Amino acid sequence: MTFRFPKFAKNENGSLSIEAIFAVPMLVWAITATFVFWDAFKTLNLSQKATYTVADMLSRETNAIDDDYLTSMHELYSFLSEGGDNALRVTVVRMTEDPATNVKSLELAWSEGVGGIPGYTDLALIEDRIPDMATGDQVIVVESEQEWSPAFSVGLASYRFREVALSRPRFAPQLIWGGGGVAGGA
Secondary structure, X not given: OOOXXXXXXXXXXXXXXXXXXXXXXXXXXXXHHHHHHHHHHHXXXXXXXXXXXXXXXXXXXXXXXXXXXXXXXXXXXXXXXXXXXXXXEEEEEXXXXXXXXXXXXXXXEEEEEEOOOOOOOOHHHOHHHXXXXXXXXXXXXXXXXXXXXXXXXXXXXOEEEEEEEEEOOOOOOXXXXXXXXXXXXX
């Protein structure tokens, strides 16, 4: 029995099948990875827009807000960000000035969380996020957290997106918690 290697090497029958064995898995992985990456960016985008929407709504509020209002904001955030495990925290910070020394300082007016994250009790945790303000001004800090898990394993791990939106009260000089005072143990 003689083996005809040169004739076998020149034969191209079935080469398309062999190429497909290598190409199809890579093509399926590429399509799956594209879907997962797109889903991650979609979740991030929806989370950002929902956070800015809640901050904008709070900036337009002229009445005091309470737990029911904040729970409704959390439900709105969940709807806009298309559900999932998420949380929302609203913090109001104001700039004060000591009349004796003319030294400006930030003061935590109130902070409340919904969905598993508590309100702040220490302003130092977010002080670096607060922009310069005039004396007497307030800023509303809305923070959100949105859990994301990939539908397929393509190299991305589960992630918790965290967004921050800052806004000033627009139609009232301040955003008040339930008739005034400090909420959240601040």
